[in-house]
Amino acid sequence: MEGLPGDKGIMKRSSPQDPWPSELLVSDAIGRLMEFWGFKRNMGRVWAVLYLSDRPLSAAELRSRLGLSSGAVSMTVNELSRWGVVKRVWQAGERRDYFVPEGNIWKMVSRVYAQREKVEVLDAIDAFEHALALAEQKAASAKPDEAERATRQVERIRGLLSLARLGRQLIEALLERGRLDATPLLGILLGQSRK
Numbered sequence: 001m002e003g004l005p006g007d008k009g010i011m012k013r014s015s016p017q018d019p020w021p022s023e024l025l026v027s028d029a030i031g032r033l034m035e036f037w038g039f040k041r042n043m044g045r046v047w048a049v050l051y052l053s054d055r056p057l058s059a060a061e062l063r064s065r066l067g068l069s070s071g072a073v074s075m076t077v078n079e080l081s082r083w084g085v086v087k088r089v090w091q092a093g094e095r096r097d098y099f100v101p102e103g104n105i106w107k108m109v110s111r112v113y114a115q116r117e118k119v120e121v122l123d124a125i126d127a128f129e130h131a132l133a134l135a136e137q138k139a140a141s142a143k144p145d146e147a148e149r150a151t152r153q154v155e156r157i158r159g160l161l162s163l164a165r166l167g168r169q170l171i172e173a174l175l176e177r178g179r180l181d182a183t184p185l186l187g188i189l190l191g192q193s194r195k
Helices: 021-036 041-052 059-066 070-082 105-141 144-177 183-189
Strands: 086-089 098-101
Touching: 021 041, 041 059, 041 070, 041 086, 041 098, 059 070, 070 086, 105 144
Parallel strands: none
Antiparallel strands: 086 098
């Protein structure tokens, strides 16, 4: 039995479902990171608790450890399953579902990059290419008072397009090889043209 902070000396027996402070700190940190990247905070919290667990956990255990409702746990594990970062597993003699995390962090990150970030970069490239074509048309037929504006847009859109294409190449290199050389990116950011 152990006394808990703020319990005025009342001793409480801990259960295997009680969260450890280390689990709460890591799950909150991962939850904030996931939220920063545009995911729901609870997705990071649930994944982290599963990742730190020494065994598969049930939905009831996740509810207990994280203080979430049944609906929140259900929705969260379903979303995590769709992303391929949590799997349902069967436990002999049990009727309820248990969950395990994807343990290969690189596999998770690369899946997210392939399904989300790469798609955004490809969409940006399409938009820049279309905008460049429109700006080039405008520059070719611009009235004298619009020529400078059109020429500047063409120049700047070409720069954005180059950066987006480089971004695509960096993401693809990262996904294919698990590493990347950021030298070309530094050249663009520092204003050095590639020969």
